[in-house]
Amino acid sequence: MAGQVLKRYEKLRGEATAAVDALWRKASVRIQVGSATCEHAAGSEAVWEEFRRHIESSGRGDILLHRTGCTGRCSREPIVGVIETGRLPVKYHEVDRDAVHEIFHSHVLGGKPVSERMLADQLTEHANHLMLCDGSGCGGAVQGGVREAFLRVIAESGMNPEKIRVISSRCLGFCATNQAAGEITQALVLPENVLYTIRDENDVRAVVQEHLMGGRIVDRLVNREQPMSQRFFDLYGDLAFFNQQHRIALRNAGVIDPESLHEYVRYRGFEALATALDRNDPEWVVKMVSEARLRGRGGGGYPTGLKWAQARKNNEKTRYIICNADEGDPGAFMDRSMLESDPFSVVEGLMIGGFATGAQRGFFYIRAEYPLAIRRIEHAIETCRANGLLGRNILGSGFSFDIEIRLGAGAFVCGEETALIHSIEGERGQPRIRPPFPTESGLWGKPTVINNVETFASIAPILKYGSDWFSRVGTPQSGGTKVFALAGKIRRTGLVEVPMGTTLRHVVEEIGGGTANGKAIKAVQTGGPAGGCIPAGFLDTPVDYDTLAKLGSIMGSGGMIVLDEDDCMVDVAKFFMEFIQDESCGKCTPCREGTKRMLEILERITSGKALPDDIERLERLGRLVKRTSLCGLGRAAPNPILSTLQYYREEYAAHVHEKRCPARKCRALVHYEISTERCVGCTMCAKNCPVQCITGARKEAHVIDQSLCIKCGRCFEVCRFNAVLKG
Amino acid sequence: MMIQTDNRKEVMEKSRAALPDHVVAFIEACNSGPYPHSQLISVLHKVQAHFGYLGKEQLDAVAQLMQIPAAKVTGVATFYHYFRLEPQGKFTIRVCLGTACYVKGADRVVERLRDELGIGFGETTSDGLFSLEASRCLGACGLAPVVMVGERIYGEMTPDKVPALLERFVKEAEKQAAQKQS
Numbered sequence: 058m059a060g061q062v063l064k065r066y067e068k069l070r071g072e073a074t075a076a077v078d079a080l081w082r083k084a085s086v087r088i089q090v091g092s093a094t095c096e097h098a099a100g101s102e103a104v105w106e107e108f109r110r111h112i113e114s115s116g117r118g119d120i121l122l123h124r125t126g127c128t129g130r131c132s133r134e135p136i137v138g139v140i141e142t143g144r145l146p147v148k149y150h151e152v153d154r155d156a157v158h159e160i161f162h163s164h165v166l167g168g169k170p171v172s173e174r175m176l177a178d179q180l181t182e183h184a185n186h187l188m189l190c191d192g193s194g195c196g197g198a199v200q201g202g203v204r205e206a207f208l209r210v211i212a213e214s215g216m217n218p219e220k221i222r223v224i225s226s227r228c229l230g231f232c233a234t235n236q237a238a239g240e241i242t243q244a245l246v247l248p249e250n251v252l253y254t255i256r257d258e259n260d261v262r263a264v265v266q267e268h269l270m271g272g273r274i275v276d277r278l279v280n281r282e283q284p285m286s287q288r289f290f291d292l293y294g295d296l297a298f299f300n301q302q303h304r305i306a307l308r309n310a311g312v313i314d315p316e317s318l319h320e321y322v323r324y325r326g327f328e329a330l331a332t333a334l335d336r337n338d339p340e341w342v343v344k345m346v347s348e349a350r351l352r353g354r355g356g357g358g359y360p361t362g363l364k365w366a367q368a369r370k371n372n373e374k375t376r377y378i379i380c381n382a383d384e385g386d387p388g389a390f391m392d393r394s395m396l397e398s399d400p401f402s403v404v405e406g407l408m409i410g411g412f413a414t415g416a417q418r419g420f421f422y423i424r425a426e427y428p429l430a431i432r433r434i435e436h437a438i439e440t441c442r443a444n445g446l447l448g449r450n451i452l453g454s455g456f457s458f459d460i461e462i463r464l465g466a467g468a469f470v471c472g473e474e475t476a477l478i479h480s481i482e483g484e485r486g487q488p489r490i491r492p493p494f495p496t497e498s499g500l501w502g503k504p505t506v507i508n509n510v511e512t513f514a515s516i517a518p519i520l521k522y523g524s525d526w527f528s529r530v531g532t533p534q535s536g537g538t539k540v541f542a543l544a545g546k547i548r549r550t551g552l553v554e555v556p557m558g559t560t561l562r563h564v565v566e567e568i569g570g571g572t573a574n575g576k577a578i579k580a581v582q583t584g585g586p587a588g589g590c591i592p593a594g595f596l597d598t599p600v601d602y603d604t605l606a607k608l609g610s611i612m613g614s615g616g617m618i619v620l621d622e623d624d625c626m627v628d629v630a631k632f633f634m635e636f637i638q639d640e641s642c643g644k645c646t647p648c649r650e651g652t653k654r655m656l657e658i659l660e661r662i663t664s665g666k667a668l669p670d671d672i673e674r675l676e677r678l679g680r681l682v683k684r685t686s687l688c689g690l691g692r693a694a695p696n697p698i699l700s701t702l703q704y705y706r707e708e709y710a711a712h713v714h715e716k717r718c719p720a721r722k723c724r725a726l727v728h729y730e731i732s733t734e735r736c737v738g739c740t741m742c743a744k745n746c747p748v749q750c751i752t753g754a755r756k757e758a759h760v761i762d763q764s765l766c767i768k769c770g771r772c773f774e775v776c777r778f779n780a781v782l783k784g
Numbered sequence: 785m786m787i788q789t790d791n792r793k794e795v796m797e798k799s800r801a802a803l804p805d806h807v808v809a810f811i812e813a814c815n816s817g818p819y820p821h822s823q824l825i826s827v828l829h830k831v832q833a834h835f836g837y838l839g840k841e842q843l844d845a846v847a848q849l850m851q852i853p854a855a856k857v858t859g860v861a862t863f864y865h866y867f868r869l870e871p872q873g874k875f876t877i878r879v880c881l882g883t884a885c886y887v888k889g890a891d892r893v894v895e896r897l898r899d900e901l902g903i904g905f906g907e908t909t910s911d912g913l914f915s916l917e918a919s920r921c922l923g924a925c926g927l928a929p930v931v932m933v934g935e936r937i938y939g940e941m942t943p944d945k946v947p948a949l950l951e952r953f954v955k956e957a958e959k960q961a962a963q964k965q966s
C-alpha cells in the first residue's frame with residue numbers, strides 16, 4: 058500500500074530526530090572526537106579520555122562528548138571539533154593531551170578558540186562567508202559571472218570587504234535542486250547556513266543589501282530544499298580540504314556517530330530504502346542505478362545497474378547479494394573508512410541492492426585485518442534488526458531480508474568474486490573460470506550479486522537525489538564520484554572524494570598538497586598490484602576507468618600512492634611482484650610459475666646481477682602471463698612491470714647495463730663514502746654503524762671499510778655535516 | 785550424515801574437550817543450520833582467537849565435530865595467511881609491508897625490529913614475549929609506516945622509535961606478571 062512504508066519511516070525519523078535533538082539541545086558545547094583505526098593510531102582514544110576527565114572535573118552537565126568516524130585527514134589526526142550553539146564549528150588538528158587542556162579551558166569553558174591549534178582555513182575569521190557553487194550545473198546567470206557581480210556589489214555598497222569572504226567552491230551537490238541548470242547559481246551564506254538561488258544581478262544586490270548588510274534573510278530567494286552537503290557546514294568547519302571535494306559516498310564520514318542509528322536516520326538515513334520499499338518496484342531501483350551510470354567501485358568498473366538487471370532476469374528465485382569488503386590493495390583504505398565511519402549507509406545500500414535484485418540474504422565479506430570495521434558493521438546490523446530495519450517484513454513492506462558477516466583470512470585473491478564465493482562456502486579461496494558469472498551461478502550455485510563497499514555507499518544518494526544529478530557529477534561514461542586513498546610521499550595523506558573525470562593533478566597537488574618534502578613528484582601509482590605507475594607528465598589526465606587504462610594503469614579500487622625522485626621504479630615493480638607471487642593461489646601455471654620467474658629476474662636486476670637480455674625476457678614473460686592466466690590476479694600481475702617498462706625503460710637499462718640505480722634506492726647498487734673535506738670527525742656515524750665498519754679518531758676524517766659495509770644507510774642519515782656521500 | 789564407527793563416542797568426546805565450550809556450541813549451532821560447512825573459516829577464527837594459533841589437536845577436533853575431512857581442514861588453514869599453525873608470543877608485532885609503508889621506508893623499521901628482537905618473520909623470541917609477522921596493509925596508510933602490536937596500531941614509525949615501543953610492552957608484561965603474583 059503506497060504511503061504506508063513511508064509513514065512508518067517518518068515515525069522512525071521523528072523519534073530519531075527527537076532523541077538526537079534532545080541530547081544536543083541539552084549541550085551548549087559539543088566536542089567531536091574521531092574514532093576510527095587511523096584516529097586511534099594517532100592517539101584519539103587518549104584524547105577522548107582526557108576530555109572526559111576534564112568535563113567530569115568541570116562539573117558541567119551541558120558539555121557533550123560526541124564520537125564521529127574519520128573525515129579522512131590522516132596526516133592531521135587526531136582531529137577534534139568544537140561546536141557551540143549558534144556558532145560555526147571549529148576544528149583542531151594533531152590534538153594531544155596538552156592541547157586538550159588548552160582547548161578545554163580557553164575555548165570550551167572560556168569561549169575563546171585556540172587559533173594556533175586550529176586547522177588552517179576555517180570559517181571563523183570573517184563575519185560572513187559566501188560560497189558560490191562553481192560546479193558544472195551552476196553559473197551563467199549574471200553577465201560577467203556571479204562571483205564578480207558579488208565582489209562588485211559588495212565594493213559598491215561601502216561595506217568593509219574584510220568582513221566578507223567570497224569563495225568559489227566545487228559543486229556542492231546543490232544541483233540536486235537545480236531546475237534550470239546553467240541559468241542559476243546557488244549561493245550559500247554562512248554562518249546562517251542559508252542557501253540562495255541567484256538568477257540575476259538584482260538578486261545579488263538583494264543578498265548583499267538585505268542579508269549581508271541588513272542581517273535579514275531574503276525569504277523570496279531562499280532555496281527551501283536541503284541539499285546533501287549543506288549539513289556539512291553545520292558540523293564541519295574545515296574548508297581547504299573539503300571545498301575541493303564532493304562528498305557522496307563519504308557524506309557522513311566524520312560527521313555523525315557511526316554507532317548511532319538515530320543520527321543516521323536524523324540525517325535522512327534509510328529514507329532511500331523506505332522510498333524504494335514504498336514504491337514496491339525493484340525495476341525502478343535498477344532503472345535509477347542504470348541511469349545514474351554508476352560503475353562498480355571495486356576496480357572492474359562494471360555498470361552496477363546492468364549487473365543487477367542480469368541477476369533479476371534469472372529464473373532461480375533464491376538469490377544472494379554480497380558486499381565485497383576484502384579491500385586487498387595494500388595501500389588503500391577507502392572501504393575501511395566507510396565501514397568504520399558510516400556503516401549504516403553501506404548496510405542501507407546492500408539492502409536496497411537486495412530488494413532490487415530479489416535477494417533474501419546478504420553477506421558482508423570483511424577482511425580479518427579490520428577488527429574495528431567488523432565491530433561497527435556487526436553493531437549496525439544488530440541495531441537495524443532491533444529497530445525493524447532488518448528481518449521479516451521490513452517497515453511493514455512485506456520485504457524480508459537479513460545480513461550475515463563472513464570474515465576473510467588474509468588472502469588477497471579472495472577479493473576476486475569467484476574466490477570470494479568459495480571462501481564464504483568455507484573452501485580455499487581459489488578462483489574459477491567465468492562464465493558462468495556469479496549472477497547466473499554464484500554462492501551455492503544460486504544467482505549472486507557482488508558489489509564493492511563504495512558502490513553500495515553510493516546507492517542511497519542516487520535514489521534520493523536522482524540519477525540525473527548523480528550522472529551529471531561525473532563524466533559521460535561514468536557517473537558520480539570516486540574516493541581515493543592518498544598515501545606515499547604526499548603532504549596531506551588521507552581520503553578524498555572527487556567527481557569522476559577530475560584530473561590527477563587536482564587530486565595530488567591541490568587537495569593533497571604535493572610532496573611533503575618539496576621534491577618533485579615522479580609518478581602516481583594507481584590500482585595497486587593490478588595497476589601501474591603514471592608518470593608526472595600525465596598529471597593532467599582526467600581520472601576515469603577508460604583514461605587510466607589507456608595509460609597502462611587502472612583505476613582499481615582507489616589507492617593512490619605518490620612516488621618522488623627517491624623512488625626506484627624497478628624496485629616498485631619488484632615490490633608488487635613479491636606481493637603477487639606470494640598471493641598467487643597456485644591454481645594455474647602461468648601465474649604460479651610466471652610470477653616466480655618474473656620476480657627472480659627483478660631480483661637479479663636490482664641486485665646488479667642482471668643478464669644483458671633480462672628486460673626483453675621480462676617483457677615477453679609479462680605478456681604471456683597477462684594473456685594466459687585464469688583469473689584477474691594473474692592477468693593483471695604483469696601490469697606494474699609493463700607500465701614501468703613503458704615509461705621508465707632507461708631506468709631499467711641503467712640497472713642492467715651500468716649496474717646503477719638512478720634513484721639510489723637499490724641497496725646492492727649504491728655505496729657510501731665519507732668526504733674527507735667535509736667530515737669533522739664527530740664520530741656520530743661510527744657510533745651508529747651496526748657493523749662497526751667506520752673508523753677514525755675524534756676530530757679526524759672517518760673512513761668506511763667497504764668490504765664490511767652492509768649499506769644500511771645509517772651513517773648517511775645521522776651525519777649532520779653532509780659528509781657521508783651516497784652514490 | 786554422521787558416519788557411525790565403533791569408537792565414535794570416544795572420538796567426539798575427545799574432540800569436544802580439545803575446544804573451548806563456546807566454539808563447540810557454535811559448531812553445533814551451525815550443524816543444525818543451512819550449509820554448515822561454510823562456517824569452517826569462522827570456526828578457525830574462533831579457535832585462533834582463543835588459543836592464539838591453530839594446533840594439530842584443534843584442527844582434528846574441528847574436522848571431527850564439523851564432519852569435514854581433516855585434510856581439507858588443514859588445506860583451508862594453510863591457504864589463508866591469517867591463520868598461524870605455531871604458538872605465538874605474548875605480543876604479536878605485525879609490521880605493515882603494504883605499498884604506502886614500503887614507500888615510506890618500512891624496510892628500515894623491519895631491520896631495526898629484527899636487530900632488536902633477534903628474530904625474523906614468523907619467529908618468536910626465546911622469552912616468549914614477541915612474535916614478528918609481516919602484514920599486508922593495516923588500512924592506516926595515511927600514517928605509514930605502520931606497526932601493529934596486538935590490536936593497537938602505531939603510525940609514523942621510524943627505526944629510532946622501535947626500542948621505546950618494545951620497552952613499553954616489556955614493561956606491560958612485567959606489570960601483568962606482578963599483578964598476577966599479588
Ligand SMILES: Cc1cc2nc3c(=O)[nH]c(=O)nc-3n(C[C@H](O)[C@H](O)[C@H](O)COP(=O)(O)O)c2cc1C
Nearest residue numbers: 353354355381384385472473474508509512689690
Ligand atoms: C585479485 C583480485 C582482487 C580483488 N579485490 C577486490 C577487493 O578487495 N574489493 C573489491 O571490491 N573488489 C575486488 N576485486 C574485484 C571483484 O572481483 C569484483 O569485481 C567487485 O567486487 C565487484 O564489485 P563492483 O562491481 O561494485 O566493483 C578483485 C578482483 C581481483 C581479480
Ligand code: SF4
Nearest residue numbers: 643644645648688691
Ligand atoms: S591467475 Fe593466479 S590467482 Fe588466479 S587462478 Fe591462476 S594461479 Fe590462482
Ligand code: SF4
Nearest residue numbers: 746766767769770772
Ligand atoms: S651504510 Fe651502514 S654499514 Fe655501511 S658504513 Fe654506513 S652505517 Fe655502516
Ligand code: SF4
Nearest residue numbers: 736737739740742776
Ligand atoms: S657523522 Fe659525518 S662528520 Fe661525523 S664523523 Fe661521520 S662522516 Fe664525519
Ligand code: FES
Nearest residue numbers: 880882885922925
Ligand atoms: S600500506 Fe601500510 S597501512 Fe596500508
